[in-house]
Amino acid sequence: MSGDLYGPSGGYGVPPMPSSPPPVPPAPPDGLRAAAVALLNLSGLGLGYALLRRWFLLALCWAATAVLLFVALPADADGVPTFAIAVYVLFLVLVAVHGAIAGLRTGLAWPGRPPLALLLGMFLLAVPAGGTLLYDDARDEAVEQQLLGRLERADDLVAEGGRRSFVSAKSDYRTALDVYEDLVANHSGSRAADRVPDSMETYYATVGAAYGHKEYCDAIAPLKYLRTVPRTMSKEALGSLARWPDGRLATSLYECGAASLSADEADWVTDFGDLLSTFPRSEQTSRVAPAVGSAVARTERNVRGDDPCAAVEQLRSLNTRITQLSGNAGAAADGLSKSADRAGRSADSGEYSCGVDQYKDGDFDAAQKTMDAFVADNKHHKNRERAKKISIAAEVAQTLPAAGKRLPTTASGGSISVTVKNDSPDPITVYYTGPVTGSFELKACGSCKAYSFASSVMIGFKPCSDSGKHYPQRTISLPAGTTYFVHKPRGAGTATPASDTAKLRSGYIYTECAYTTQTLGSSY
Secondary structure: OOOOOEOOOEEEOOOOOOOOOOOOOOOOOOOOHHHHHHHHOOOOOOOOHOOOHHHHHHHHHHHHHHHHEEEEEHOOOOOOHHHHHHHHHHHHHHHHHHHHHHHHHHHHHHHOOHHHHHHHHHHHHHHHHHHHHHHHHHHHHHHHHHHHHHHHHHHHHHHHHHHOHHHHHHHHHHHHHHHHHHHHHHHHOHHHHHHHHHHHHHHHHHHHHHHOOOOHHHHHHHHHHHHHHHHOOOHHHHHHHHHHHHHHHHHHHHHHHHHHOOOOOOOHHHHHHHHHHHHOOOEEEHHHHHHHHHHHHHHHHOOOOOHHHHHHHHHHHHHHHHHHHOOOHHHHHHHHHHHHHHHHHHHHHHHHHHHHHHHOOOOHHHHHHHHHHHHHOOOOOOOOHHEEEEEEHHHHHHHHHHHHOOOOOOOOOOOOOEEEEEEEOOOOOEEEEEOOOEEEOOOOOOOOOOEEEEOOOOOOOOOOOOOOOOOOEEEEEEEEEEEEEEEEEEOOOOOEEEEEEEEEEEOOOOEEEEEEEOOOOOOO
């Protein structure tokens, strides 16, 4: 039998509905749980949010860590940008703080006990710590590879420079050296720095290769450059290389200077000068004075050769250059000074041979000047008197080339009387050469004057014939044969010498007359 339900007032009532369970009260605050969530979030994996079932925040942590890994990997020598690290660390601090706050009153999905979660968080902190260590190792290796790459490129520059001249390769050598110096000074302990000594041995051998090929003049500049390397790289790093160029440079300076000296080139003074000042006590320095002395002796022998004038010029050049060199020669100064004096004396005496050669070649003007210089420079030389005769003959031969066919001798006197008179208003010098050579001067004729050209060509013209005049005159004795005369006015401005060729025969008395004819200028 069914019945109706009535409410308290007698009407129909609503059937009762099942009630929902009461809300779960929040977990009581738990500091261990908050610390566990914070530590798990600090791992960078957001595992604290996983235990709290905060899936979005978990994904956010993973995304942040993925971005950092994308930026950091693969590891290179520059490492992770500081800004990226700072942002990521700030992010971890924020999620750790937020996770601690959220975990303070929120129960964990797993494990149920906060201490176990705390231990798990501490264990997982090893993940970022281990990753950091592995990354540092990877970065160190990247740095090593970068340094090795720099070393290899520097070695390549040196090798390439060895195939070019030192001048063109010098900048590359300097660049490579800067790399070696930086590796040793700023990256000591690296594998690249450990290989620098081997690279430096190759560097020195390459830069100084010209010495090994015995190209001594070409080796000087590179070896001088290598001697500057210890100014920037420590001697401890260089070891025995610090003095490697010294002996080689001393040898190169000597050999190059000796070659230039033999070739009569001026560079030997510079090379020997550098050797004497840079390596004053070296074995090579002791050879400089003997080499210079040998050069002087060799040039002296050339004075008796085919070109004595060139030899005299070389001796004068040697005298000048040796004197210049001996000023800073130290222990070698005495030997060099003796060689300089010897070269000077030999040049003076060699002027005679030079003058004879010039005379024989028909260069009478040069021969006269050379012999005049010889006479002035050699007051007691055995050939001084003959040099005077050759100078006179050269003077005559400039006007009468036939007079220069034979060298004059020092003979004097003869059986034929020749009187020379001066019928001119100017003093004159009379030069003559032939079997006998000589000269003398005649004073001006005070009462004489220049003849007109017209009168000098008239029939019956006879100078020196006015009995009322006192003509300056001189009588000399000459042997038979052809004698060439030149009458040369002294201080007569534009006057030119007059000449005469006399064929003297025994039994006759001869008279020479010097006079002036006036045209546009004066002549004899």
